[in-house]
């Protein structure tokens with residue numbers, strides 16, 4: 001088969017969607033990209049890992065860890081390796097992974113094959129929630145492929161921390177889908193004690209393109225520290241919420257404009273997911289979507305979502321609801337998480353409702369709690385909640401002060417704005 | 430200048446059941462948070478190493494370990 005032309009333009013992962021508006025079938029995918037390269041011995045494997053490292057690809061599941069280093073760490077482990085493709089996408093405000101799975105499932109599957117080839121293994125698990133669109137889309141895509149028997153599609157419980165890497169490894173080893181103590185990390189001892197690569201499905205899709213077109217091609221878009229393109233969920237108070245593929249370094253106002261612009265005046269953006277950070281709209285207008293700029297602005301790329309909060313909503317009440325959701329999603333194994341998250345949720349709820357107005361100790365108590373929770377769980381779940389809470393205190397400082405002095409802002413009684421799965425609503429009214 | 434190895438107390442947060450024994454055995458170093466879980470110092474001072482070892486050994490759930498950081 002002739003190798004198709006090297007893709008140009010910003011739509012690398014979502015080319016099928018931008019060209020045809022339809023998902024790529026396996027045949028359409030092969031016509032677009034050709035077959036992935038054939039694995040060929042140890043030198044080939046080392047070259048592929050070096051190429052991924054040189055590409056600068058970072059993980060797209062939240063932490064942004066360099067994928068090449070992760071591959072190399074797993075490759076250096078002893079015994080047979082395992083590849084776990086993480087398509088759980090637990091964050092309620094994020095949809096990028098399901099959109100990718102729906103439009104370009106074969107990039108994900110090729111990427112998992114390439115990662116497995118780099119690690120010289122045949123063991124590939126595809127993880128998603130059975131009732132969700134990613135599971136359906138991957139299952140459908142597998143029926144089109146001659147190599148479908150190389151993949152095991154696994155239903156993961158629909159809980160937030162079930163998709164944490166040690167949760168997945170423990171679940172695939174026959175245990176609960178709850179995080180386990182570190183050390184060991186999964187790259188040393190994961191599924192059945194074997195060195196395990198747990199990789200987000202967007203990350204794997206990028207690997208499949210890097211294996212075909214090379215690191216230099218990958219780096220030709222994006223910024224130096226944040227090369228390539230990224231899938232971004234843009235939602236909240238925008239006219240046509242959706243998922244975009246943009247080169248890193250795109251201006252945040254352009255992202256908002258790409259989804260029809262703000263549907264009403266904004267006060268803040270929640271960037272990086274429900275474990276991310278609030279940024280005032282006035283600051284967000286000056287920022288570009290890259291690891292380096294978002295980090296400097298006190299937030300994170302996280303799971304790649306940008307959610308716009310309208311001026312009329314109450315940032316404190318919204319944060320209280322998200323915290324309540326996160327507290328309810330604790331795996332209830334570690335004290336600082338299982339007791340700390342409900343405690344800061346209660347503080348935020350009291351502040352939001354105005355019930356905390358006469359509680360002079362509230363602000364100090366909340367600060368004290370926030371300062372001791374992070375870093376003390378077996379996984380990063382509590383750290384994300386603390387990050388969110390601290391960013392809310394900074395971003396909505398004027399409102400916080402008003403709430404604490406018995407003058408809740410006008411949005412406090414408004415209906416919830418950001419989506420919260422039903423389970424959580426009992427904790428905060 | 431030479432210096433000896435440095436030691437830190439680490440707790441496995443899943444194992445720890447907030448018995449608080451560590452804070453009793455090593456009050457100079459271990460505080461408990463409001464829920465009864467230990468807040469651990471960065472480094473254990475050399476003079477308290479044997480107490481730290483005893484606290485680790487005494488933890489009813491074996492959640493506490495004294496680890497080498499150099």
Ligand code: SF4
Nearest residue numbers: 331333334337377379
């Ligand atoms: S930190 Fe929280 S979510 Fe993570 S393992 Fe511990 S209890 Fe579970």
Ligand code: SF4
Nearest residue numbers: 445446448449451488
């Ligand atoms: S003695 Fe062990 S179980 Fe008890 S609080 Fe200390 S570390 Fe936790």
